[in-house]
Amino acid sequence: MVAACAVGFVTGLSLPVPMALAAALAVFCIGMWATAAVPEYWTALMFFLIAMLSGIAPAQAVFSGFYSSTFWLLFGGIILGVSIRYTGLGKRMAAVLAGMLGTRYFTVIAGVTGFSLALAFVMPSSIGRIVLLLPIVIALADHMGYGKSSSGRTGMILAAASEPACRPSPSCRRTHPT
Numbered sequence: 001m002v003a004a005c006a007v008g009f010v011t012g013l014s015l016p017v018p019m020a021l022a023a024a025l026a027v028f029c030i031g032m033w034a035t036a037a038v039p040e041y042w043t044a045l046m047f048f049l050i051a052m053l054s055g056i057a058p059a060q061a062v063f064s065g066f067y068s069s070t071f072w073l074l075f076g077g078i079i080l081g082v083s084i085r086y087t088g089l090g091k092r093m094a095a096v097l098a099g100m101l102g103t104r105y106f107t108v109i110a111g112v113t114g115f116s117l118a119l120a121f122v123m124p125s126s127i128g129r130i131v132l133l134l135p136i137v138i139a140l141a142d143h144m145g146y147g148k149s150s151s152g153r154t155g156m157i158l159a160a161a162s163e164p165a166c167r168p169s170p171s172c173r174r175t176h177p178t
Helices: 002-014 017-035 040-054 069-087 089-101 105-122 126-144 151-161 170-175
Strands: none
Touching: 002 017, 017 040, 069 089, 069 126, 089 105, 089 126, 105 126, 105 151, 126 151
16 A cells, blocks of 8 residues: 555656556555455455546446457356356266376376367367366365375376467467477
8 A cells, every 4th residue: 555655646747647647556455465464356346346436447448358358268167267267067077088098197188188278179278278187186186086286186287278389380380390
């Protein structure tokens, strides 16, 4: 709070008032997120409330992130991921995957990577695919007996969240010969 007031005062000496308020609001929100003094969603709601009440920017600028189709794709993926987790679908899918992949760790990692690759043809968005796949992989790790801090669980999550660094495209072949 003190840093936000200081930034607002110092920038207010050389910048227009709306810019100084925007800088102070940014420092305030970053400080609240960094310290976790309140839950993150409260900080985000305070940002929108303060930005609108103080008139820092018009509503179209403040809420411009919600106009992006990328936001709604990510939001939909998060809703589906949470639904998979809380309905128990992730556990059922994990049981089916465990039956298909067996108990060898290498086979499970190869299967998770292959499943992620196959899902890429259905859902090209990397973030959305990862958000959908992680609850299933976490349930698979639980099903196989890997605890929350085990290396096996971490490896499975990394396999689900990783992507090839270079896709086979003409520009890739020029910079990375095979």
